[in-house]
Amino acid sequence: MTTQTGHTEAIAASRVIGTSVYNTRDEKIGSIEDVMLDKLSNGIMFAVVGFGGFLGMGEKYHAVPWSALDYVPERGGYVVPFTEEQLKAAPAYSISELSGDDGEAARDASHNYYGVTPYWH
Amino acid sequence: MTTQTGHTEAIAASRVIGTSVYNTRDEKIGSIEDVMLDKLSNGIMFAVVGFGGFLGMGEKYHAVPWSALDYVPERGGYVVPFTEEQLKAAPAYSISELSGDDGEAARDASHNYYGVTPYWH
Numbered sequence: 001m002t003t004q005t006g007h008t009e010a011i012a013a014s015r016v017i018g019t020s021v022y023n024t025r026d027e028k029i030g031s032i033e034d035v036m037l038d039k040l041s042n043g044i045m046f047a048v049v050g051f052g053g054f055l056g057m058g059e060k061y062h063a064v065p066w067s068a069l070d071y072v073p074e075r076g077g078y079v080v081p082f083t084e085e086q087l088k089a090a091p092a093y094s095i096s097e098l099s100g101d102d103g104e105a106a107r108d109a110s111h112n113y114y115g116v117t118p119y120w121h
Numbered sequence: 122m123t124t125q126t127g128h129t130e131a132i133a134a135s136r137v138i139g140t141s142v143y144n145t146r147d148e149k150i151g152s153i154e155d156v157m158l159d160k161l162s163n164g165i166m167f168a169v170v171g172f173g174g175f176l177g178m179g180e181k182y183h184a185v186p187w188s189a190l191d192y193v194p195e196r197g198g199y200v201v202p203f204t205e206e207q208l209k210a211a212p213a214y215s216i217s218e219l220s221g222d223d224g225e226a227a228r229d230a231s232h233n234y235y236g237v238t239p240y241w242h
Contacts, residue, residue, distance in 0.1 A: 009159065009160055009161055009222060009224075009225075010157050010158065010159060010160065010166055010219065010220040010221075010224065010228070011157070011158050011160055011220065012155040012156070012157055012158070012169065012216065012220060013134035013135075013137075013138065013155055013156040013157075013158055014134075014138060014155050016134075016158065017134065017135060034133040034134055034135050035133070035134040035156075035158065036131050036132070036133055036134075037131065037132050037133070037134055037137065037156065037165055037187075038130065038131060038165070039130055039131065039132055039192065040130055042164050042165050042187055042188060042240050043163050043164065043165065044158055044159070044163050044164065044165055045131055048133065066158075066163055067163060071160065095133065098131065099131040099132065099133060100131075101130060103130075103131065104130075107131070119163050
C-alpha cells in the first residue's frame, strides 16, 4: 500500500513482484517475492517478502501486511516501518505454510508481530 | 475469488497470472494477464483478462471483478458467469487506462457492465 507518496491508486501485481523493500534506515532488507490474495474476499492478504539468502525449496518468507508497505518513488522501493532487528526476529514461513488452509495461524502470527490487525478478523 | 470449489483460502498472485478463463459454456475466453491491486486500501481491484489476439503495445483488456471469478479445479481455470456475447461487448482498456489516477471511470464502467458494485464506492 502506498500513502500520499504514491502517484497512482492502482498497481499491477506483476509490477509489485520483484520490488525492493527497505527499512527506515535506508537499508535494503529484501524483495517482494509475491503477493498473497484472498480467494474468499476482495482482500490482499499480505506481501511475501524474501530476505535474501539461498533461494530454494525450503526458503522461508516474511508475511508483511500490505498496509505496512509504503512505496517511496525516490527510492524505487517499499519502505517498512520496522528496524532491522525487528525484521530479523520476525516469523518466517514457507509459501505453503502461508497459503494453506492450515496457514491461518502463520498469517495471524505475522500480522500480530507487525502490530497490524488482519482484515479477516 | 473462489467459492466452495476452492481448496485453499489464499493464492499467490504469481499463480493467478497466466490462468485460463472460461465462460459458462466451457469455452476458453482468455487468460488472466495480471491482477490490479489497490495501493490505498487492502483491496484487490480486479483481474486483468486478456481475450487473445495480438499481444502488443496497444492491447486492450477486460477488467473483471475479482468476485466474479470462480476457480474450478477440474477445469484448471476460472469460470465467469457471462456469455460469450457479453464478454465480447464488454468494455476494454489498456493497462495504463486501467491503472492510472484518471482510470476510475474505466474501472467503474467495467464493474457496472458486469453488475458488480466496486468495493471503493
